């Protein structure tokens with residue numbers, strides 16, 4: 038019933054905003070009354086909305102019912118957003134904190150200059166709120182708690198953390214006889230780089246058995262809601278997992294609906310409406326309201342004369358058109374990856390020995406592994422001097438004899454210095470099988486200089502791959518300022534491949550740029566950037582990101598068998614080096 042409380046607070050905020058606008062008291066009263074009645078409900082407001090019965094709530098007329106429905110469906114209310122713009126409150130972010138309405142937000146700004154949730158949390162922890170008129174100790178405590186929760190929530194969850202948790206839940210529930218179908222849904226199923234909440238969809242005729250099993254899973258720390266259609270738990274790692282329970286014969290339409298994206302769903306519904314049909318989470322219906330399909334996604338897409346669209350593409354970036362014209366890409370699969378092009382060992386900042394990394398790569402079924410330890414100027418990562426680099430080559434030569442036909446290639450992840458020169462002299466680069474170049478220092482640069490710096494590095498004829506091209510760290514560091522279009526143009530010109538780094542907080546190159554790279558004919562290097570044997574698994578996130586960028590196997594360098602990879606490494610420069618080669 039947490040959504041009931043959410044809606045009640047929303048209506049109260051609207052009332053307060055109307056008050057600040059000196060609106061008609063009758064209108065204001067209508068919102069506060071509706072809020073009280075919603076709070077008093079003993080049923081889930083979402084349930085009522087699904088049944089189209091919102092206007093049965095006392096004090097909720099047709100117009101208000103529509104507003105509530107909009108909010109429940111989209112998480113936003115246009116009217117409220119407009120009101121917030123009309124009524125100038127500086128501290129508009131604070132309204133997200135339950136217990137703070139417009140009047141209190143205004144007061145917090147006036148008296149303490151607070152405009153952000155972080156400042157609010159700090160003030161509450163320093164007991165600065167309790168003496169404000171109308172606050173007091175209890176409210177201060179509540180605000181501190183809610184603000185802390187919100188701060189946590191605004192950090193979005195990394196795909197690489199959320200998906201394994203969801204998969205554990207799916208695996209645990211799949212064994213229950215009542216579960217007819219189960220999948221992670223939402224942005225998780227679309228393999229988006231970060232996730233809001235973990236949503237899992239279940240098809241069953243026996244919701245009670247499923248809910249009961251769900252709330253008793255060993256990972257559960259706290260049960261947040263036990264409703265028959267939408268139970269919710271908190272895991273031991275404090276991750277919220279929501280289960281959506283639907284009937285098996287509505288599973289396909291529900292999966293389509295709950296996978297999203299919202300943009301994809303809207304575009305799909307518009308297309309459906311053009312035919313005079315209707316699509317909802319309950320199915321695809323014709324003009325007479327007869328249900329045409331609902332059991333599987335495939336049926337629904339097929340009836341719309343479309344190919345089934347892989348979830349990774351459902352972002353309304355042209356996939357609907359492509360599905361209608363039967364020209365969706367055949368997305369790269371993880372099994373098509375034949376080796377890893379970026380891995381570290383304990384020669385630099387890796388955790389495991391070269392031999393162990395090689396054994397782990399062999400165990401994954403790879404044909405080759407590029408060992409790419411850091412170059413000397415990255416002293417924090419114990420970058421390799423030229424002498425140590427050559428000593429490592431000796432070791433690689435020895436190990437290669439033992440592990441043939443598997444092949445270790447010696448690479449290096451070479452720093453791009455702030456002037457765009459590289460961290461090893463050219464004759465040393467020439468001895469390496471693979472040269473990856475990356476920015477690891479001096480991130481704060483005007484965009485022109487950063488762009489020039491990277492392009493200068495790409496112009497070096499020994500360079501094969503540009504590593505993590507934006508430098509972003511999800512949730513902690515923004516990408517550095519760089520003209521990526523210009524960088525991609527240069528990569529295309531010089532025949533340099535671009536990395537999609539699979540570290541869960543990097544996923545760099547980001548998905549939309551993958552698409553722009555492959556349309557320029559640039560090869561993509563899917564890599565784990567593993568710093569331990571376990572992290573070779575990061576390849577999964579790299580491939581997912583490439584798939585979201587519409588990449589097929591032919592676009593990915595390391596789907597090539599070893600001889601073809603070696604051939605590419607030997608010749609990629611000559612092939613792309615045209616007459617128009619420029620020097621930056």
Ligand SMILES: [Zn+2]
Nearest residue numbers: 450475504505
């Ligand atoms: Zn790096």
Ligand SMILES: [Zn+2]
Nearest residue numbers: 379381450566
């Ligand atoms: Zn690295």
